[in-house]
Amino acid sequence: MSANLVALWYLAASVCFILALKGLSSPETARRGNAFGIAGMTIAVVTTLAVVAKGRLDLIFVAMVIGAMIGTFVSRRVEMTQMPELVAAMHSLVGMAAVLIAVAVVNDPSAFGVADPMPRGNRLELFIGSFVGAVTFSGSVIAFGKLAGLGKKFRLFSSAPVVFQGQHAVNLVLAGAMIGFGTVFFLAEGKAWEAFAAMLAVAFVLGVLIIIPIGGADMPVVISMLNSYSGWAAAGIGFSLNNTMLIIAGSLVGSSGAILSYIMCKAMNRSFFSVILGGFGAAEGSAAAGGEDKTVRSGSAEDAAFLLANAESVVIVPGYGLAVARAQHAVKEMAQKLLAKGVSVRYAIHPVAGRMPGHMNVLLAEAEVPYDQVFEMEDINGEFGTTDVVLVLGANDVVNPLAHEKGSAIYGMPILEANKARTVLVNKRSMAAGYAGLDNPLFYMDKTMMVFGDAKKVVEDMVKALD
Amino acid sequence: MTGTIDPTVVNLVVFVLAVFVGYHVIWNVTPALHTPLMSVTNAISSVIIVGAILAAGPAEVDFGSALGAVAVGLAAINVAGGFLVTKRMLEMFKKRSPRAEKK
Numbered sequence: 001m002s003a004n005l006v007a008l009w010y011l012a013a014s015v016c017f018i019l020a021l022k023g024l025s026s027p028e029t030a031r032r033g034n035a036f037g038i039a040g041m042t043i044a045v046v047t048t049l050a051v052v053a054k055g056r057l058d059l060i061f062v063a064m065v066i067g068a069m070i071g072t073f074v075s076r077r078v079e080m081t082q083m084p085e086l087v088a089a090m091h092s093l094v095g096m097a098a099v100l101i102a103v104a105v106v107n108d109p110s111a112f113g114v115a116d117p118m119p120r121g122n123r124l125e126l127f128i129g130s131f132v133g134a135v136t137f138s139g140s141v142i143a144f145g146k147l148a149g150l151g152k153k154f155r156l157f158s159s160a161p162v163v164f165q166g167q168h169a170v171n172l173v174l175a176g177a178m179i180g181f182g183t184v185f186f187l188a189e190g191k192a193w194e195a196f197a198a199m200l201a202v203a204f205v206l207g208v209l210i211i212i213p214i215g216g217a218d219m220p221v222v223i224s225m226l227n228s229y230s231g232w233a234a235a236g237i238g239f240s241l242n243n244t245m246l247i248i249a250g251s252l253v254g255s256s257g258a259i260l261s262y263i264m265c266k267a268m269n270r271s272f273f274s275v276i277l278g279g280f281g282a283a284e285g286s287a288a289a290g291g292e293d294k295t296v297r298s299g300s301a302e303d304a305a306f307l308l309a310n311a312e313s314v315v316i317v318p319g320y321g322l323a324v325a326r327a328q329h330a331v332k333e334m335a336q337k338l339l340a341k342g343v344s345v346r347y348a349i350h351p352v353a354g355r356m357p358g359h360m361n362v363l364l365a366e367a368e369v370p371y372d373q374v375f376e377m378e379d380i381n382g383e384f385g386t387t388d389v390v391l392v393l394g395a396n397d398v399v400n401p402l403a404h405e406k407g408s409a410i411y412g413m414p415i416l417e418a419n420k421a422r423t424v425l426v427n428k429r430s431m432a433a434g435y436a437g438l439d440n441p442l443f444y445m446d447k448t449m450m451v452f453g454d455a456k457k458v459v460e461d462m463v464k465a466l467d
Numbered sequence: 468m469t470g471t472i473d474p475t476v477v478n479l480v481v482f483v484l485a486v487f488v489g490y491h492v493i494w495n496v497t498p499a500l501h502t503p504l505m506s507v508t509n510a511i512s513s514v515i516i517v518g519a520i521l522a523a524g525p526a527e528v529d530f531g532s533a534l535g536a537v538a539v540g541l542a543a544i545n546v547a548g549g550f551l552v553t554k555r556m557l558e559m560f561k562k563r564s565p566r567a568e569k570k
Binding site for chain 2: 013014017018020021022024025026027030031033034037038040041044045048049051052054055056059060062063064065066067068069070071072074075076078080083086087090091093094096097098100101103104105107108111112121125223224227230231233234235237238239241242243244245246247248249250251252253254255256257259260263349351356357358359361362365366368371374376
């Protein structure tokens with residue numbers, strides 16, 4: 001195959017990738033989009049195999065088959081509640097692949113059609129691609145650990161922010177060291193293995209340190225950010241291999257992750273930097289816990305079911321607690337019982353509910369909740385005032401009316417205005433403060449009834465009571 | 468203005484344009500599909516497998532091609548896992564499309 005033909009096939013693949021993302025603009029076109037994505041990937045892989053056909057393919061095939069088998073197995077087995085950790089794990093693989101390829105390029109540039117010794121331009125690109133890849137890898141491993149709940153075994157993976165004295169200073173020094181080694185590599189005449197390896201090692205450590213201070217509820221931002229990084233890493237490798245398809249695919253992914261991070265930050269009214277610097281809520285948490293004695297009204301699942309059955313309209317606000325308890329199927333069953341009684345049931349989704357963008361939508365879709373019952377925050381916020389009962393399941397900060405009060409830590413964060421409904425039912429495991437470490441006045445309102453317990457258990461009890 | 472254009476400049480042109488395309492396409496993605504968006508972008512970014520195949524390609528197995536083979540394996544996990552899990556998720560959104568129900 002001539003180089004021009006290869007470039008044209010790569011162009012076709014790139015167009016397919018763009019169409020894949022475009023398909024996601026609505027659920028109806030999304031599956032076709034995914035098919036475009038698969039087509040693009042097939043074109044890309046087959047074309048590249050044709051390029052290397054003169055070499056040895058056996059090794060490549062064995063690796064591909066093993067990888068594909070693992071990927072297929074995991075994709076079948078994973079539960080929808082585990083999507084955040086799966087996505088984090090997959091980001092780490094892209095990062096690692098980028099690093100391995102970068103090392104292979106440094107080892108033998110001529111195998112990739114790059115001049116040997118490498119020109120400065122390629123060195124710079126390689127430096128950027130490999131350090132972003134390394135940060136993506138180790139950062140995603142930490143994010144995976146936090147999301148998979150490995151914090152109980154290893155403190156490094158604690159979902160609470162891991163902070164220590166002088167953390168930011170250490171990060172700055174390491175970042176400086178990494179750039180320093182990178183510069184040595186950039187300016188060197190020979191291979192400069194030592195500088196390259198040192199740069200990579202520092203980047204791996206940096207990836208760990210960047211992610212550990214970020215707490216559980218900020219995970220939607222982190223996971224989007226790592227998504228973005230994995231794209232930039234691919235684009236960086238594309239630059240050093242002069243491969244336009246890799247650049248295009250990488251930039252698509254990079255900008256996708258960046259936009260998602262932006263949306264998530266906006267939904268928390270926090271700047272990207274305050275999320276990345278981490279440690280949110282750690283200080284305020286202890287202060288809020290010692291607040292004055294306030295009384296909450298608590299009731300049983302049966303009481304709650306009675307209120308729900310006698311309402312005309314119900315809005316369900318799912319949160320991370322629902323995902324942890326895997327209560328989505330029970331919720332759907334309850335909603336069906338209510339619908340059969342003539343109660344209107346809708347779901348209100350806050351953009352940062354759960355641990356990744358769109359987490360709640362996927363869980364509800366898995367439970368076969370029709371998506372015309374599921375509303376985004378902007379679309380439903382105006383309707384809480386005319387809603388009889390709001391059922392908050394394992395959500396806290398996203399319904400905290402303190403967000404409207406000047407001076408509170410979450411002031412300005414857009415919230416679901418559950419406090420405007422006639423009656424509010426809140427299911428939580430305990431009165432513990434939410435991620436922001438703030439008390440939630442919603443719980444103390446006269447019209448609020450708390451139903452304590454595991455979300456799944458409580459909802460199942462409600463279902464029984466509705467019979 | 469004579470001479471050939473440096474490939475890096477061409478790459479930069481492609482890069483900037485692709486970021487623009489990405490920006491505009493992604494803002495049109497419906498928030499309900501943000502999780503499938505992440506898994507499919509994950510699969511797409513593992514097109515880095517192309518670089519891995521090039522690394523693993525040379526006829527004689529050496530340090531570089533061994534690394535390449537490992538990278539092929541890692542990226543292949545992502546390619547298969549990413550697209551399949553996206554498909555699985557999108558199937559869930561498919562069954563009850565409101566328009567289909569109205570028909």
